[in-house]
Amino acid sequence: MRAIVYEQFSVLPRCRDIEPPSAPASGVVIDVEATGVCRSDHHAWSGHDATITLPHVPGHELVGRIDSAGSEVTDFQVGQRVTVPFVCGCGRCRWCSSGKAQVCPDQTQPGFTHFGSWADQVVIHNADANLIAVPDDLPASAMVGLGCRFATAFHGLRMRAKLQAGETVAVFGCGGVGLSAIMIARAVGAEVVAIDVSDSALARARELGAAWTVNASGLSPDDLSAEVVAQFSDRCPHGVAVTVEALGREDTIAAAVSSLAPLGRHVQIGLLPAAPVVDMSRVIGLELSVLGSHGMAAAEYPEMLDLVAAGSLRPQELVTDVIGLEDAPEALGAVGTNTGSGMTIIDMSR
Structure with a gap:
């Protein structure tokens, strides 16, 4: 063969x-x-x-x-x-x-x-x-x-984070698995903001259901988090319900965790070359959940x-x-x- x-x-x-x-x-x-x-x-x-x-x-x-x-x-x-x-x-x-x-x-x-x-x-x-x-x-x-890619994103959002209709989601990284996450979030009735450094990737994210987009070029994790939270300021001034990191970068993980509201859930899909530093004080204080998704x-x-x-x-x-x-x-x-x-x-x- x-x-x-x-x-x-x-x-x-x-x-x-x-x-x-x-x-x-x-x-x-x-x-x-x-x-x-x-x-x-x-x-x-x-x-x-x-x-x-x-x-x-x-x-x-x-x-x-x-x-x-x-x-x-x-x-x-x-x-x-x-x-x-x-x-x-x-x-x-x-x-x-x-x-x-x-x-x-x-x-x-x-x-x-x-x-x-x-x-x-x-x-x-x-x-x-x-x-x-x-x-x-x-x-x-x-x-x-x-x-x-769709299975990993679906498992992360529905089985691990228990995403529900009407909730807010921030997807960091608009490659294959990130775009899959956007499509799945919209299919279950959630509102999505997409984050990437590529305007073409962000345009594709909008086509596939993201209501808002943020270009992360040149932004520190804190500034990026502030930009993400601002997209939902009228409805969720304290942060988003769910974040998805689909890149495998410590800085975007930091921004994602910082974007979560109290009791928020972070889904980690992106693979990393080394163990990242995560703000565990924030995780503890706001009772955040950090969830992996592996297929x-x-x-x-x-x-x-x-x-x-x-x-x-x-x-x-x-x-x-x-x-x-x-x-x-x-x-x-x-x-x-x-x-x-x-x-x-x-x-x-x-």
Whole structure:
């Protein structure tokens, strides 16, 4: 089968033929219909992920149909259209049993712990615990992002922060996951202010539902926080209910925490190269919550899929580029310098 393979970190991979996989007893092989190009793929290719062994096939956001299934798979059938969270649980531990597979100690991740979806086929382990059936009539562009960026943002806002209609949200960083958070917040009826240093990213944020935007260029964390709070001054003079940090920067985390009202909730999605300093005195004094979001378990998908099926949440609006598998190496290399605010997907039929 065709696959994108890299044999050295930070050296562009190439498309070549490799042996097709076989389904493990509890897993499946999926014929990939489409797959996403994510900043996490670039992070791994750059050598920043200890789980990667070489040679390697990237890719962790996907939609496709089951080609074959192991003898222990009982809940899914060959030919069924499915997607999968990028964090797959073991299906047996207490975290998986309680529907929290995203923190499973024995998790697998396609494109990280084993060969991923930038290939004609991909293996998914513990299929009954991790696969999500998806409608045949929804376009692939609406499904691909549900494996990572939309799932992580949805889990952070709805399951961790318990965001409700009418609440206020500040999203710091308008890349793929930040824009996903904006779309999700609007889908559930929240009011959103978007923060970025790029005018084009902020324009895209407005298109996707942000009511207000703040350009953070040249602003200190304190000044940025003041600008954010000012957007809601008539309704929430003491700060916003929820903040999302989607960049992975200590200064924007500081601004986000400073923007929260008493009892506010901060959702941290952006990955950081080192542990940040957080104003714990403020966290304690205002009883703030600092919440991480690391993907989303399959058990939590129904609410998000219902919004997509109803048209209230349209992940396909985030897609700006559709490429073929042969074009994927160049797209991977471009991620490090790409300042665009859209999503690139790989259509395996091209």
